[in-house]
Amino acid sequence: MxxxxxxxxxxxxxxxxxxxxxxxxxxxxxxxxxxxxxxxxxxxxxxxxxxDKTWCFWDDSNISFEDLIYHTWYNLEVSALSNSMSEDLNKYKYYCIRxxxxxxxxxxxxxxxxxxxxxxxxxxxxxxxxxxxxxxxxxxxxxxxxxxxxxxxxxxxKMEKLDVSLKQHFLGWEIETKKNFFDPDKAIFMDFDIPQTNGISFFYTLPFSETRALIEYTIFSSEVLTDEQYELELINYLKNKFNLESDDFSIIRREKGVIPMExxxxxxxxxxxxxxxxxxxxxxxxxxxxxxxxxxxxxxxxxxxxxSELPIPSQRASTYRFRIYDMMLLSILDRDIDKSIQIFHDLFKKNSFDRILQFLEEETHLGQELKIFSTLPYTPFFKSIWKMKHRILAGA
Ligand SMILES: Cc1cc2nc3c(=O)[nH]c(=O)nc-3n(C[C@H](O)[C@H](O)[C@H](O)COP(=O)(O)OP(=O)(O)OC[C@H]3O[C@@H](n4cnc5c(N)ncnc54)[C@H](O)[C@@H]3O)c2cc1C
Structure with missing residues (x-):
């Protein structure tokens, strides 16, 4: 140095x-x-x-920083509309690096x-x-x-066009419990079966052992909450989901963040x-x-x-097709909590988790995407195409 x-x-x-x-x-x-x-x-x-951060991601080959993988999950669970759906992953695994x-x-x-x-x-x-x-x-x-x-x-x-500006904001606790509560092979990816009072809200639970897990309260909305508001929901969730009272666990780390959804x-x-x-x-x-x-x-x-002494690539992270999908979904997330949760429910109920992760990773082809869309309610997507048509026509 x-x-x-x-x-x-x-x-x-x-x-x-x-x-x-x-x-x-x-x-x-x-x-x-x-x-x-x-x-x-x-x-x-x-x-x-x-x-201060755990970076989670899914991958099927050439895993970056494989030696740093802190934990791997082989099964994911999603809950919505009182339906709990869980599946073993085949193509991918879900990883975490600290x-x-x-x-x-x-x-x-x-x-x-x-x-x-x-x-x-x-x-x-x-x-x-x-x-x-x-x-x-x-x-x-x-x-x-x-x-x-x-x-x-x-x-x-600031000068770039903006139709939807949401935030993904969250606060989580890594807790240690006295008794065994968690399955370290299974991550709760999204649990929407909670009060939807502060925006589109869900919890995720990442167990690192039978007695240790990171549990985060996450919201998609335009305004962040106070720490006390997130923590109150965490206390309620730990009680309702795992029957954990405050004496049953200790908080060993806090994680908090705001990520743009624009x-x-x-x-x-x-x-x-x-x-x-x-x-x-x-x-x-x-x-x-x-x-x-x-x-x-x-x-x-x-x-x-x-x-290779070539120009530094300046392409966007997503292609036009995936930008349109993101815009359509963002526009639904922005205006309709119930429809959004219905979409997440149908997505995970009617498609394999591997295919959904492949789609979210933008590695599917058009035929696979049309199949996924055919499992979702059409009307909100038609409405969002209409709402975002000026962007879609202008190259997204
Ligand atoms: C708590 C949290 C958890 C996340 N979890 C995930 C996840 O599980 N999976 C996932 O894919 N993504 C996740 N993300 C999103 C994203 O991957 C991270 O935000 C990631 O850190 C972004 O990397 P970055 O290099 O853009 O910014 P950062 O990692 O934030 O790096 C920016 C750096 O710039 C420095 N800096 C800022 N301003 C100045 C300044 N004026 N002068 C000097 N230095 C400055 C900062 O100190 C920082 O080190 C998470 C984000 C947060 C906040």
Whole structure:
């Protein structure tokens, strides 16, 4: 690891933001024989790894960071309209990686690399200057031919068309129980059978052992709640679902977050020479909030381009077809709680879980998608096509 004390403020690459996407890119660059001797500056407010996020995802091959998998589930359960549906997964498995393990692994590699400089600093802005990008930080300005940033919202974002702006917001507790309560092979993916008072609401339960699980209260709506509101629902759920009173468990960790659910197009570039990644780059799937797998794919695409000296790819995370599906569903989620829950119910009742995950991963083909849609109520989708027609006709 280098220090920024040197007067040289020029780098080959600057990675601004050392979260899921910044560290994924750094990892892939350091794995590349062609790129790992490039001079890299990594900037973040703080490099101390924290156990504040669990990233869950499903995959069937080439699992990113396989050695970091903290837990694997083989069976998923979904409940809606008082129907509990559960299924063993065949094609996929559901995995979880902890942010603390991910940061520790990649940052220790960076600290042992002579090509990487780590700088803790607040990032203010970026701009293009000649054939380079410039990053403005509390510690000064630094330049590189390519800057990859996941720290700041791109300035062009506000100008992009926006019809639906929801948030996926959640608060969860990782609890330890005195008695055995959980099946560690089975995750409760979505449980909608709870009061729908604060927006489209569900719980998910990720058991790590028979006595330890992360249980999160999640809502799709435009306003976040107070911590007390989420926690009251958690207490009620633990009691109603698992018959757990407050004496029966201890809270060992809290997890909280807000993920955008918007139909807005995210600009691929902050400005010339500065590329957006992660949530700031629009890599969050608007209807599910899942981002981790897309981030891993994006960093591999960037590294392939850098190795071949090709332009950095600027394609969106989703194709036109899947953007339309996301817009239609977002528009239903935005206006009709009952229809939305009916759709989730029918989706999981009438299709295999593997096929649904494949669809959510955007790996299905049109024929498979039409089959899925044929199992869902038509009217809300026709209404949303009508509502979003200006977007659909304008390229989504
Ligand atoms: C609690 C939580 C759980 C999630 N769980 C899942 C999941 O299970 N599966 C999934 O697919 N997705 C999940 N997501 C969504 C998404 O995968 C994560 O938000 C992911 O961390 C996004 O990666 P990122 O690199 O875009 O942003 P981050 O990981 O947030 O990284 C951004 C980095 O930029 C730094 N930064 C920000 N501002 C500045 C500044 N001004 N100066 C310097 N540095 C700055 C931050 O310190 C941070 O390290 C979750 C999100 C949250 C919040």
């Amino acid at each position: 280098n220090s920024t004390d040197s007067k040289d403020h020029n780098y080959d690459y600057i990675i601004a933001g050392a979260g899921a996407s910044g560290l994924s890119l750094l990892w892939n660059i350091l794995q590349s024989d062609k790129l790992n001797s490039k001079r890299i500056l990594l900037v973040d407010l703080n490099f101390t790894p924290v156990n 942010s603390v393990d991910y940061s520790e692994k990649i940052l220790s590699l960076a600290e042992n690399s002579s090509s990487v400089t780590l700088m803790e600093s607040k990032i203010f802005d970026f701009k293009a200057e000649g054939n380079q990008g410039v990053i403005f930080t509390e510690q000064g300005n630094f330049k590189a031919k390519h800057i990859f940033q996941s720290a700041l919202k791109p300035p062009g974002l 139909d807005r197009r995210y600009p691929p570039m902050y400005c010339d020479h500065v590329y957006n990644m992660g949530t700031a780059g629009g890599f969050t799937k608007p209807t599910t909030g899942y981002t981790f797998t897309r981030i891993q794919k994006h960093s591999k695409d960037i590294v392939n381009a850098l190795e």
